[in-house]
Amino acid sequence: MPFRGDPTAPVLVDDQAAVAEVTYDSQGQKVSVEGSPPAKDATVVADADVVYVLRNGRQTKVALRDLALNEAGDHDTSGIVRAPMHGKVLHILVESGAPVIRGQRLAIIEAMKMEHTLVAPTDGTVADVSVAADTQVAEGATLMRVVPTQDSRE
Numbered sequence: 001m002p003f004r005g006d007p008t009a010p011v012l013v014d015d016q017a018a019v020a021e022v023t024y025d026s027q028g029q030k031v032s033v034e035g036s037p038p039a040k041d042a043t044v045v046a047d048a049d050v051v052y053v054l055r056n057g058r059q060t061k062v063a064l065r066d067l068a069l070n071e072a073g074d075h076d077t078s079g080i081v082r083a084p085m086h087g088k089v090l091h092i093l094v095e096s097g098a099p100v101i102r103g104q105r106l107a108i109i110e111a112m113k114m115e116h117t118l119v120a121p122t123d124g125t126v127a128d129v130s131v132a133a134d135t136q137v138a139e140g141a142t143l144m145r146v147v148p149t150q151d152s153r154e
Contacts (some may be wrong), residue, residue, distance in 0.1 A: 001022075010065035010126055015084050015116075017065060033062070079146035083137040087111030094135055098126045100146055107131075107143055124148040 013019045013033055020033045030038040042055040043053040053060045087109040094106050107118045125132050125147040 012061075012063045012065050014061055022061070054090070079124055079148050080142055081106055081118055081121065081144045083109060083111070083139055083141045083143055084116060084118070085111045085139045087116070087137060089131050089135045089137060089143070090115065090135055091130070092129060094126050094129070094144075096126050096129050097147065100126060102125060106146075109137070118143065120146050122146060123149045 006023045008019050009032065011018050018034050020031055020034075023030050023032070032034065032038050037051070045052045045054065050063045053062060082107055082147050088111075089107060090110050092106075092110040093108070094104075095099060097146050100106065101123050102120055104120045105117050106120055106126075109116045112122065127147045128143045129144045131137060131141075
């Protein structure tokens with residue numbers, strides 16, 4: 001369980017990687033994400049492995065990040081590109097053997113009628129593409145692998 005001994009934990013906030021930190025004061029436990037102060041006017045609803053934070057008419061989904069899906073933790077140079085959620089692959093924008101730079105668009109996935117662009121986690125060369133357009137994928141599925149260049153490994 002996170003937060004035992006270490007006051008921080010890797011989380012996903014609306015499917016974006018972040019770090020949560022737990023602090024304690026005379027009023028009890030407080031959780032902040034990425035250094036932002038805890039919101040006093042938020043409503044928190046827990047559901048299985050996810051927490052929904054409701055504030056100012058906006059819902060934010062917070063879940064623990066499974067670092068097993070990311071071989072290198074927060075310093076990802078593994079080059080593995082995974083599906084961030086269940087969805088349909090709309091476009092594969094690169095081919096095996098193509099050189100890419102960190103942040104370059106690699107694929108587009110549609111989930112819940114929204115398009116999500118997946119980008120290269122590091123500079124390198126696309127080693128293999130595991131899916132094709134119009135394929136349904138599960139959350140965490142490996143879509144492709146980018147072999148990092150020597151410069152991005154250092």
